[in-house]
């Protein structure tokens with residue numbers, strides 16, 4: 315390890331901390347270069363990336379196809395705003411719509427914007443199509459949710475840290491326990507316009523709902539004329555071994571909410587994707603974003619969709635999942651209390667006697683592995699889907715050693 319006081323990493327880390335709001339608590343590493351599953355810091359130390367930008371880097375760092383696309387597009391056109399149409403727009407929206415099996419795409423930039431877009435569209439659909447009385451629309455969400463950081467979104471979070479002192483919050487949301495289908499069904503009433511759910515809760519610690527939950531939501535929504543909006547921002551686009559996490563139950567939501575990996579780790583790209591009877595409610599002037607659907611984003615997003623359309627990344631996640639599961643399950647009882655695995659994604663609950671999630675991540679960092687804790691004692695593992703079997707095995711060796719107290 316480099317000396318934090320005198321190394322370039324240490325100095326740069328101090329400079330960064332000195333001039334930024336402390337809304338994050340980063341590990342003390344300063345990355346200068348990255349390729350595939352590996353990052354190199356400013357001192358030349360290498361680290362295996364087991365976070366992959368919270369799944370934004372599903373295709374790894376600097377994937378050659380994505381970098382080539384971005385370079386080529388940079389030389390041609392980057393932004394027109396939606397006031398004019400550019401030549402990357404039609405391809406991107408058509409390809410993404412096809413990947414989702416839906417008619418229409420509305421591109422935005424960040425995940426939170428896509429969630430906000432889904433909320434607006436669901437409400438407008440509720441008033442104009444379902445006939446909900448003005449200003450009565452209700453959206454059902456789940457406990458433990460994480461959908462982003464806007465005031466509306468944190469308003470229906472139950473994470474006090476995310477909410478405290480940011481009120482007053484927007485009304486119109488009812489939270490029910492995640493995984494409890496009966497509670498969700500009981501919350502639906504004639505004013506309900508949508509159920510907004512993560513098919514697997516990522517930030518919550520890779521919480522996988524009981525089998526049948528997503529299918530049950532689909533059926534309840536269809537029965538009651540309610541839109542099912544699946545926030546696949548972290549769970550989708552290959553991470554779980556399928557294109558969407560909803561695929562595990564053969565479920566198609568009314569609105570896919572996408573982000574993170576859609577930008578290939580190169581640019582922020584998010585979108586909502588739905589059929590015409592839903593997304594068609596928006597008319598000019600009712601929603602928008604200066605950068606949403608810009609040419610660079612669409613070019614990169616198109617390549618991302620092309621890459622996903624082969625199924626190779628999904629297959630890779632499914633293949634590596636077996637090893638991830640076996641290795642993690644072997645750690646239960648040896649410094650790990652419980653693990654949850656779906657595809658190349660895992661929540662690992664650390665035995666408090668070993669230390670906090672943060673302490674485990676610091677020890678991992680000292681061994682050349684970067685991971686991130688969530689909710690105190692859980693570590694979320696989301697390696698790039700391009701990681702080699704050997705590198706994944708090595709990374710898990712380091713985790714096994716840390717939780718065993720070595």
Ligand SMILES: Cc1ncc(COP(=O)(O)O)c(C=O)c1O
Pocket residue numbers: 368424425426427429460461462463512516517545546547548549573574
């Ligand atoms: C499920 C989910 N939805 C929404 C978001 C918000 O995305 P962004 O940080 O791009 O706004 C996240 C980010 O972690 C997420 O995991």
